[in-house]
Amino acid sequence: MDQRFGPLYDAENPWGRDDGFFLAAVDETPAARVLDLGCGTGRLTLALAAAGHTVTGVDPHRASLDAARAKPGADRVTWIEGTSAVLPDAAYDVAVLTSHVVQEIRAEADWRRTLADLRRALVPGGRLVFDSRDPAARRWERWNARDSRRRIALPDGTVVQAWTELTEMRDDLVSFVHHYLLPDGDELRSPGTLRFRTEEELQAALGNAGFTVERIHGGWDREPVGASDDGELIVVARAGAAITPR
Template sequence: MISDADAAALYDLLNPWDPGHRPEDRFYNELVMAADSVLDVGCGTGAMLIRAREQGHHGRLVGLDPDRAALARAQRRTDIDWIEGTAAQADRVDRAGAGFELATMTGHAFQCLLTDDELRSSLAAIHASLRPGGRFAFETRHPRARAWEGWNPSNVLDFEAFGRPLRLWHEVDSVTADVVTFDGTMATPDGTVLQADRTSLRFLDVAPLNAFLAAAGFEIEAQYGYWGGEPVTGAGAREIITIARRVR
């Protein structure tokens, strides 16, 4: 079996934070380095904020996540505040009381907000955590690209970790309205299952997403369909990359 601590370490192995080579990481890194205070909602193992400190960020950095094992891994860096909690609790972490200049949700974490109520409460809390004029940057997969169609066992990933070969694959269980539920399985090459997880993600389209943001007191500053600044309305848009500003 795979322990929670091992799963957190595997996440970093399979998803290395690398602004030098990954355009999505570079996009966020530039925003973070330009902001004097940052709240990373759904920070996971904290790779983005840790890299910012390593690059010389001297401002206030706070990571928020409900996953204790991921936070335990993040806490190897002690000059960043790591707080256990959900996006709907983002308004409770501003110990300085000044409001953050920037809030982020990376790694498609925004798609874990499945219901309208979760979206409203999370956006309200993130809005409250920001100072007036503060910005919220995040991405969600564009439903037009139908990314889930590639989540199938034929796209198995073989890799090595903990001194042994491992195999990871996904399989979609259901697509209901704008929510996709799929299973992720990690096993040895002979098929011995070590970990099986079920995940649901919401694929909001541009118009309903922007309506939720407006209702929460945000205005759209910029929106892109991919990391090179492609239009979100373009035929090849794979993401809805959003920078929203608090306006009230």
């Protein structure tokens, strides 16, 4: 990973309404043992620790974790490089997956395995909270040079021009490239592919993994699905009794 992406990511993704939602959701369990899976550079992870929770941040990208570890308050968090496979059993009261990280889990076998790992890592009755873009909102239609163009101001005063380009749609997989044009004319590109799952697909997968879905919101102000311009599927589920492997 180009080391220049870390400051770009943090500048483009400051604290937002989504972070406020997740922090409030976790705070419903005082002094919780919290897992932030796919924690990235630690924006929410550090805030959870500052709020008095015991927090573990897990991410497969070493560069992201290096950036997180360099931030103030990072010593309050246990940082682990890896995926859900590294999680211990019955170690957490709440697990969060934010910034649509569940859409990065593209293969259905990997998605099932991740949910099984999360169920194993949560105590019975523990909560799982995550966000996924609602495919019915068709947000990818805005991923073009005109509608997605934005300016990113870095802490040193540098201004980066950015836009997102849709490159392919295949079934429920959407591929794109983030473009970042630096002042010196150099251009960084960050490609990605996301899987868009419907509300019904999320419900079924969670049920099969031993979770009970308590509610699904359509926006960060807890609107019903389809009633918000946010275009989200924000899931709150609870882990059932442990499933004995066969």
